[in-house]
Amino acid sequence: MKTGxxxxxxxxxxxxxxxxxxxxxxxxxxxxxxxxxxxxxxxSSYVLSFIYIGIYWNNHHHLMAAADExxxxxxxxxxxxxxxxxxxxxxxxxxxxxxxxxxxxxxYGFDLLACAVAYYILERRIxxxxxxxxxxxxxxxxxxxxxxxxxxxxxxxxxxxFIEAWVGVAFFVVTAMMWVVPDKRIEREVAxxxxxx
Amino acid sequence: MKTGxxxxxxxxxxxxxxxxxxxxxxxxxxxxxxxxxxxxxxxSSYVLSFIYIGIYWNNHHHLMAAADExxxxxxxxxxxxxxxxxxxxxxxxxxxxxxxxxxxxxxYGFDLLACAVAYYILERRIxxxxxxxxxxxxxxxxxxxxxxxxxxxxxxxxxxxFIEAWVGVAFFVVTAMMWVVPDKRIEREVAxxxxxx
Amino acid sequence: MKTGxxxxxxxxxxxxxxxxxxxxxxxxxxxxxxxxxxxxxxxSSYVLSFIYIGIYWNNHHHLMAAADExxxxxxxxxxxxxxxxxxxxxxxxxxxxxxxxxxxxxxYGFDLLACAVAYYILERRIxxxxxxxxxxxxxxxxxxxxxxxxxxxxxxxxxxxFIEAWVGVAFFVVTAMMWVVPDKRIEREVAxxxxxx
Amino acid sequence: MKTGxxxxxxxxxxxxxxxxxxxxxxxxxxxxxxxxxxxxxxxSSYVLSFIYIGIYWNNHHHLMAAADExxxxxxxxxxxxxxxxxxxxxxxxxxxxxxxxxxxxxxYGFDLLACAVAYYILERRIxxxxxxxxxxxxxxxxxxxxxxxxxxxxxxxxxxxFIEAWVGVAFFVVTAMMWVVPDKRIEREVAxxxxxx
Numbered sequence: 001m002k003t004g005x006x007x008x009x010x011x012x013x014x015x016x017x018x019x020x021x022x023x024x025x026x027x028x029x030x031x032x033x034x035x036x037x038x039x040x041x042x043x044s045s046y047v048l049s050f051i052y053i054g055i056y057w058n059n060h061h062h063l064m065a066a067a068d069e070x071x072x073x074x075x076x077x078x079x080x081x082x083x084x085x086x087x088x089x090x091x092x093x094x095x096x097x098x099x100x101x102x103x104x105x106x107x108y109g110f111d112l113l114a115c116a117v118a119y120y121i122l123e124r125r126i127x128x129x130x131x132x133x134x135x136x137x138x139x140x141x142x143x144x145x146x147x148x149x150x151x152x153x154x155x156x157x158x159x160x161x162f163i164e165a166w167v168g169v170a171f172f173v174v175t176a177m178m179w180v181v182p183d184k185r186i187e188r189e190v191a192x193x194x195x196x197x
Numbered sequence: 198m199k200t201g202x203x204x205x206x207x208x209x210x211x212x213x214x215x216x217x218x219x220x221x222x223x224x225x226x227x228x229x230x231x232x233x234x235x236x237x238x239x240x241s242s243y244v245l246s247f248i249y250i251g252i253y254w255n256n257h258h259h260l261m262a263a264a265d266e267x268x269x270x271x272x273x274x275x276x277x278x279x280x281x282x283x284x285x286x287x288x289x290x291x292x293x294x295x296x297x298x299x300x301x302x303x304x305y306g307f308d309l310l311a312c313a314v315a316y317y318i319l320e321r322r323i324x325x326x327x328x329x330x331x332x333x334x335x336x337x338x339x340x341x342x343x344x345x346x347x348x349x350x351x352x353x354x355x356x357x358x359f360i361e362a363w364v365g366v367a368f369f370v371v372t373a374m375m376w377v378v379p380d381k382r383i384e385r386e387v388a389x390x391x392x393x394x
Numbered sequence: 395m396k397t398g399x400x401x402x403x404x405x406x407x408x409x410x411x412x413x414x415x416x417x418x419x420x421x422x423x424x425x426x427x428x429x430x431x432x433x434x435x436x437x438s439s440y441v442l443s444f445i446y447i448g449i450y451w452n453n454h455h456h457l458m459a460a461a462d463e464x465x466x467x468x469x470x471x472x473x474x475x476x477x478x479x480x481x482x483x484x485x486x487x488x489x490x491x492x493x494x495x496x497x498x499x500x501x502y503g504f505d506l507l508a509c510a511v512a513y514y515i516l517e518r519r520i521x522x523x524x525x526x527x528x529x530x531x532x533x534x535x536x537x538x539x540x541x542x543x544x545x546x547x548x549x550x551x552x553x554x555x556f557i558e559a560w561v562g563v564a565f566f567v568v569t570a571m572m573w574v575v576p577d578k579r580i581e582r583e584v585a586x587x588x589x590x591x
Numbered sequence: 592m593k594t595g596x597x598x599x600x601x602x603x604x605x606x607x608x609x610x611x612x613x614x615x616x617x618x619x620x621x622x623x624x625x626x627x628x629x630x631x632x633x634x635s636s637y638v639l640s641f642i643y644i645g646i647y648w649n650n651h652h653h654l655m656a657a658a659d660e661x662x663x664x665x666x667x668x669x670x671x672x673x674x675x676x677x678x679x680x681x682x683x684x685x686x687x688x689x690x691x692x693x694x695x696x697x698x699y700g701f702d703l704l705a706c707a708v709a710y711y712i713l714e715r716r717i718x719x720x721x722x723x724x725x726x727x728x729x730x731x732x733x734x735x736x737x738x739x740x741x742x743x744x745x746x747x748x749x750x751x752x753f754i755e756a757w758v759g760v761a762f763f764v765v766t767a768m769m770w771v772v773p774d775k776r777i778e779r780e781v782a783x784x785x786x787x788x
Contacts, residue, residue, distance in 0.1 A: 005204070005208070005258060007596070008205070008208060008599070009208050009211070009212055009254065011596070011599060011600050011603060012208060012209055012212035012213075012603055013212045013215060013216055014600075015600055015603035015604045015607060016212060016213055016216040016217075016603075016607055017216055018604060018673075018677065019604055019607040019608055019611060019677055020216060020217065020219075020220065020607075020611065022611075022677050022678065022680060022681055023220070023611065023614070023680075024224065025678075025681045027615065027681060027684040027685045027688055028685065029688070030689075031685075031689035031692035031693065031694050031695050032694055033694050036685070036694070036698060047674075050670075050674055050677070054667070054670045057600065058663075058666060061596060072255075075255060076251070076377065079247075079251045082215075083244075083247055086215065086216055086219050086247070087219065087222075089219060089220075090219055090222045090224060093224040094224045094225065094228075094233070097224055097226070098227075098228035101228035102228065103228050103229055103230050103233070104228050107233060180667065202401070202405070202455060205402070205405060206405050206408070206409055206451065209405060209406055209409035209410075210409045210412060210413055213409060213410055213413040213414075214413055217413060217414065217416075217417065220417070221421065269452075272452060273448070273574065276444075276448045279412075280441075280444055283412065283413055283416050283444070284416065284419075286416060286417075287416055287419045287421060290421040291421045291422065291425075291430070294421055294423070295424075295425035298425035299425065300425050300426055300427050300430070301425050304430060399598070399602070399652060402599070402602060403602050403605070403606055403648065406602060406603055406606035406607075407606045407609060407610055410606060410607055410610040410611075411610055414610060414611065414613075414614065417614070418618065466649075469649060470645070470771065473641075473645045476609075477638075477641055480609065480610055480613050480641070481613065481616075483613060483614075484613055484616045484618060487618040488618045488619065488622075488627070491618055491620070492621075492622035495622035496622065497622050497623055497624050497627070498622050501627060
């Protein structure tokens with residue numbers, strides 16, 4: 001199977017996840033500024049998850065650009081990633097509606113952690129197809145951001161649990177910021193690969 | 198009509214079905230672990246249906262890859278399949294919200310059975326266009342999984358009806374597991390076909 | 395602008411309309427057969443609209459295949475058609491929930507009529523670009539189905555208004571049946587066009 | 592990264608925004624004309640936003656056709672635009688449900704303003720990649736509509752605030768009308784560019 005169709009399907013799912021998240025932003029009945037002001041926790045959790053979906057869409061594209069073809073196991077690893085991402089509208093809505101309370105924040109962090117692990121599994125599946133000298137393996141290099149993210153999510157979860165929910169949220173915001181800077185490494189390797197061919 | 202556009206439309210519908218199913222996972226009002234714990238039947242029925250949509254997406258792709266072109270009757274056979282799949286968010290939600298009670302489980306099984314029958318009809322329409330010596334006919338071979346699935350769904354429906362809903366659910370889980378192993382047969386035949394050309 | 399991107403966008407909108415219609419099929423709280431039996435008006439109105447979206451998707455594809463390129467006015471004529479189609483989930487839900495009562499049935503018929511008129515406008519825009527000797531003009535020929543449909547919808551609306559809602563519904567069902575037979579004419583002309591080139 | 596995939600993803604998001612807006616059009620319980628007549632503010636705000644999404648889809652296509660490739664900063668500028676557009680179902684629903692009351696109308700205008708600013712940023716990012724002599728820069732020329740729109744939105748916001756909500760709505764309607772006339776300039780330049788090559 002070509003990577004094109006997996007990309008198109010994943011793009012579709014990510015576009016829908018991104019958009020239905022806004023359905024959690026329930027239209028208030030009162031036409032007052034106060035009514036919309038009360039929505040700030042839902043709105044800001046929406047902004048955070050919007051950025052995360054953007055990050056995953058971007059990184060997913062780079063990953064697939066480095067893959068040559070898609071086997072059955074890569075396909076299911078990809079669906080596994082989409083599953084955890086598809087829970088984001090739910091975990092985002094729960095955290096937002098409860099004003100970043102402890103348990104919703106922990107569950108949100110757990111969802112982010114599961115996405116990161118699922119992404120890592122997908123990455124390893126592709127690397128194992130190409131061998132350790134393949135395009136992706138060389139592109140990833142030491143993969144600093146990929147390796148540090150799960151620990152940041154875990155720190156966020158533990159902080160929300162034992163210290164204060166807000167500290168946990170801060171971890172998730174910082175990790176998102178770290179990723180918004182696009183992943184130049186893979187881009188560069190793929191470009192080199194294309195030149196060599 | 199080329200198969201490309203039917204694939205793109207089917208992909209779109211499947212991606213949306215996959216994603217709106219999560220809307221049945223209603224955000225609980227309480228920020229407690231108990232509140233989210235109470236969602237386990239809805240969540241686990243979501244996981245099961247997510248896997249089924251993944252299976253259909255995967256098999257549908259292999260089917261369309263083996264088809265050469267799309268006639269009017271293939272088009273409507275495809276829409277017929279999408280119709281039964283589009284009911285999955287409803288039957289999944291009903292089964293989950295009622296904690297796998299008898300009737301919702303039976304109706305869920307009936308939906309799976311209808312999907313399997315619709316898939317079989319689509320398969321036969323494509324085979325009849327190509328003739329019994331065509332790419333798809335040879336690829337399918339004895340089509341063990343395709344033939345046994347309807348009977349497994351039927352067994353699940355009858356078990357849920359006369360024995361216990363949980364036995365029926367077990368049948369649906371086992372059938373899903375059987376399909377997660379990707380359908381190597383068609384993939385192989387198409388590859389051979391390509392080499393021969 | 396190439397027709398490809400308009401097709402892709404229209405496909406996306408049609409796929410979403412098709413799928414969110416099922417959201418009107420609210421999950422009942424009781425796990426009884428009676429609860430699901432009470433949904434038959436919503437379910438059958440869903441089936442009818444599902445078929446209509448299928449018809450429009452199919453005809454739209456044939457129309458776009460006959461178009462050479464997309465001007466600004468064709469683009470807005472296309473968005474105008476999508477607008478009336480996008481109201482189908484609403485009019486379908488209203489008719490279904492009210493068990494095919496008079497006014498909802500009339501409004502549903504009006505929506506179908508508006509879709510037919512919008513489709514006709516789109517068709518004429520494309521024909522006027524190509525001239526009366528163009529691919530589409532020859533393909534349409536006397537366009538029997540296209541010309542008779544608005545009158546069937548109108549008859550349905552008037553029947554629902556002055557006789558009985560069910561008579562109106564019968565008109566909408568019959569018109570759908572008439573269209574399910576795929577439009578061979580355009581398909582044939584385009585094929586001939588391709589051979590001539 | 593090629594522009595193709597960014598276009599496909601943006602198309603998907605725009606198609607979904609367009610379609611889920613209709614979910615704000617809640618199915619009334621009564622089967623009376625009065626019940627549907629009471630929906631006119633929601634329906635007319637839906638029509639206005641439908642037209643705006645159509646305008647953005649159209650202009651976005653012309654913009655991407657003029658772009659050569661997509662850098663990381665263009666990608667995030669694009670996601671930024673999609674973010675403000677994704678809030679349209681919410682702001683549209685709030686304005687419609689409150690019969691074009693003051694604050695909802697102001698917030699709706701602010702959303703339109705934010706979309707216009709985000710579109711402008713995206714435009715400048717692409718221009719800065721190509722240089723002031725690039726395809727897009729020449730295509731835009733003095734960019735009258737792009738420069739006047741933010742001021743029209745601002746005037747609408749201020750009118751709704753200090754005069755009357757309806758005056759603000761009139762500004763948003765007039766601005767939409769101005770844009771429905773397709774942007775010939777970019778189209779022309781790209782066509783010339785193609786001829787020169």
